[in-house]
Amino acid sequence: MRPPFGCVSDCGFAAGAPGPGRGGGSAEPGGGSGSARGDGFFPRPGGRRNGSGPGFVPGVRGSLRGVRRRGPLSRCRRRERILRYLYIDRVTEIESGKRICGVKTFPLSEAYFKGHFSKAPLVPGSILIEAMSQITGWLVVYTHRCETFCAISMIQNATLPTDLRTGTTVELHGELMDTDKNWSHCRAWVERDGERIASADRFLFPHFKEQRPEETAQFYRDIGWLEPRWDWRAS
Template identity: 25%
Template sequence: MRWYWVDKFIEFDSGKRARSIKNVSLAEEHLHDHFPGFPVMPGSLMIEGMAQTGGILLGEHFQFRYNVILAKVPKVTFHSWACPGDQIIYTADLQDARVEGGSVTVTAKVGDRLVADAEIVFVHLSSDDPQLSRIDQKNFVFRMNLLDILTVGKVDTGSADSAP
């Protein structure tokens, strides 16, 4: 299983903003237990979707030279639910980007309804950092491999991105 908590990107403005979609489906088994008779998208997975949206935005800004790791969620507020059939749109705005790491603000909305908003801080680990070897890199480093869900984009020049 791949740890993808966004289904696709719908906007990618390099160094500025990324927007992605998560379709909530009753076919997702965890919703049967969360909660029985009242299926709602778990907040923790929404944070993961927000982090993936923002993490790729930060990673791409530096052409994926760094291993971007979710470091801290200083603030997250859940305002309402996301239920099966809902389409969540995550909008991540890059606030800071520097050699050590970066930060984003992200909203999660269903239509006009605000479901959650958050601030997320990422750090960059170099490839020889011993801490990196302790992390499941396939799933927890926001890297190029996640880009295969990036179907819409703008490169630095503002032209359409031809990458998959």
């Protein structure tokens, strides 16, 4: 199983590593391994499409074949590993083709806080970029009814806070600016107590065909990002 959208790790930003600084800038695929943990969970960019795909975790097709061989316990463990790298606690609103809103809290127990300013931990900017890319990526997949997955290829004009403390709850907002069968263009921002603290003017997602949309939809039902009765087949 894998969330069907790319993340900043595909662009050379490892989770928990310093991301783009305050002010304008762009990020494009950098060819890094994608994972700061070195556990093989994130594939290298340009992985095999029939197994790992260009998404931010191994593809549904390849990973589920391995899970079936290893049994239900391995399926649960794999899902736990995926959830560690999802930076949205819940999706509160979603409107196909238009907008999405979600919530994220940053408890001190998160792995990326270990050794990161231990006396006064701060949320790394790369985590906010990751969260914005995930929520906009999910909006794209939802709009295309789980029949496509996407890998982020460009981020432009990212602005990030320097003082986001642990325990803070933020709202994640995303808008779909333009989409067709091949590409989607989104923008996103983060609010704390109604004040915008982070934003990115452009997330560019190329699309790839999803071979098992029903399994993708079921995964997102299980984690609460998708309403239980949502049917990917309905127009």
